[in-house]
Amino acid sequence: xxxxxxxxxGIKTLNELSQKGSxxxxxxxxxxxxxxxxxxxxxxNIEIIKCNKYIDKFYEMTREYQKEHYDRMKxxxxxxxxxxxxxxxxSKSVVADEMIFTSDKDFFKNMSKEExxxxxxxxxxxxxxxxxxxxxxxxxxxxxxxxxxxxLHCVVxxxxxxxxxxxxxxxxxxxxxxxxxxKVHLVELQDKYQERLAKKGxxxxxxxxxxxxxxxxxxxxxxxxxxxxxxxxxxxxxIDEKYWKIKGALQNSKKKALTDKVxxxxxxxxxxxxxxxxxxxxxxxxxxxxxxxxxxxxxTCDYKTLERKYKNSLVDINYLEEENGKLHEDKNNLxxxxxxxxxxxxxxxxxxxxxxDKKTKEKTIDILKDCYDNNLYNSLDLKEISKDTDEEITIxxxxxxxxxxKDYDIFE
Numbered sequence: 001x002x003x004x005x006x007x008x009x010g011i012k013t014l015n016e017l018s019q020k021g022s023x024x025x026x027x028x029x030x031x032x033x034x035x036x037x038x039x040x041x042x043x044x045n046i047e048i049i050k051c052n053k054y055i056d057k058f059y060e061m062t063r064e065y066q067k068e069h070y071d072r073m074k075x076x077x078x079x080x081x082x083x084x085x086x087x088x089x090x091s092k093s094v095v096a097d098e099m100i101f102t103s104d105k106d107f108f109k110n111m112s113k114e115e116x117x118x119x120x121x122x123x124x125x126x127x128x129x130x131x132x133x134x135x136x137x138x139x140x141x142x143x144x145x146x147x148x149x150x151x152l153h154c155v156v157x158x159x160x161x162x163x164x165x166x167x168x169x170x171x172x173x174x175x176x177x178x179x180x181x182x183k184v185h186l187v188e189l190q191d192k193y194q195e196r197l198a199k200k201g202x203x204x205x206x207x208x209x210x211x212x213x214x215x216x217x218x219x220x221x222x223x224x225x226x227x228x229x230x231x232x233x234x235x236x237x238x239i240d241e242k243y244w245k246i247k248g249a250l251q252n253s254k255k256k257a258l259t260d261k262v263x264x265x266x267x268x269x270x271x272x273x274x275x276x277x278x279x280x281x282x283x284x285x286x287x288x289x290x291x292x293x294x295x296x297x298x299x300t301c302d303y304k305t306l307e308r309k310y311k312n313s314l315v316d317i318n319y320l321e322e323e324n325g326k327l328h329e330d331k332n333n334l335x336x337x338x339x340x341x342x343x344x345x346x347x348x349x350x351x352x353x354x355x356x357d358k359k360t361k362e363k364t365i366d367i368l369k370d371c372y373d374n375n376l377y378n379s380l381d382l383k384e385i386s387k388d389t390d391e392e393i394t395i396x397x398x399x400x401x402x403x404x405x406k407d408y409d410i411f412e
Contacts (some may be wrong), residue, residue: 002107004194004204010094018375021054041146051140065172097176102151130192353389
């Protein structure tokens with residue numbers, strides 16, 4: 001039985017967004033060493049909504065949001081001013097949301113490209129009609145055919161314009177909660193996704209939301225062990241009681257002399273039959289109960305050992321989390337420093353392009369190209385640096401050539 005799988009993951013920073021772009025677009029050399037990706041099959045990946053560079057497209061999609069932000073910064077105190085880049089990164093909200101749609105190997109087995117596209121198109125209809133995103137909010141949508149199971153990545157920018165009660169005006173924001181409110185809403189959406197595909201003839205089931213399996217607490221577990229221990233004790237007690245009753249009855253019975261046979265009356269005879277019948281059942285119960293109790297005791301010992309290891313692991317995890325928090329803080333500080341430095345360098349590069357030093361200008365253009373290729377500057381940054389300089393045409397041509405080369409690679 002195959003299941004309709006839909007999950008989402010928020011992308012919190014622009015740097016993370018850039019890395020997602022490199023992964024989804026298969027543009028990094030390092031993915032050739034990833035055992036989960038068959039590089040030779042990457043040419044079969046299918047782009048439903050194209051995107052050359054995630055950061056560039058993000059800035060294009062949020063152009064009005066940027067303008068609103070910079071207009072607001074004009075009236076802000078100098079020590080509180082922030083670039084759009086820093087504001088988005090520092091926000092508690094996401095910068096984008098990545099959704100992954102897939103199933104298992106059996107579902108995609110022997111599926112034709114036409115059937116695959118029908119599944120993908122219906123999945124995108126779910127994004128538009130059930131989630132409520134517009135096509136303009138989809139940054140990239142691609143089917144990866146170069147991993148174990150085909151799956152569709154859909155990256156969206158949940159840009160919305162909401163009324164701000166405090167300011168009394170409508171303001172832009174990036175809000176995933178405007179589309180997926182909480183975990184309960186997500187469950188409802190997963191239901192809708194399966195129902196939509198089922199109506200289109202895809203044999204997919206909804207994953208079990210509540211399996212009904214309940215786990216015993218350690219106290220309940222011990223109660224079960226005590227119950228079976230008591231059952232074994234009761235069985236032994238029953239046997240002992242019957243044994244002494246029969247022994248006493250036999251001792252009181254009469255024997256005939258000079259014979260090996262013992263004459264017993266009908267009452268004792270029936271007591272013996274009952275005993276034999278009861279003995280067989282009770283012994284079986286005792287064996288079952290004792291075996292079960294021994295297994296439970298062994299399990300309890302193993303559980304306690306694991307519990308101790310788990311508690312020791314928690315100490316290590318807490319330490320590692322603290323260290324990770326420090327590293328994350330250091331990373332953010334470093335990124336903020338780099339972004340601040342890049343802002344300062346923009347003016348420095350611009351001054352060089354305005355100068356008459358031809359050799360230095362050529363070197364600067366090479367540096368700007370490297371910055372662009374490594375996602376340090378986007379196309380808007382390069383255009384801002386070169387505006388009204390002698391090298392403006394050179395920079396614009398460079399950007400156009402980059403885009404043309406990428407388009408060629410995609411169709412190739």
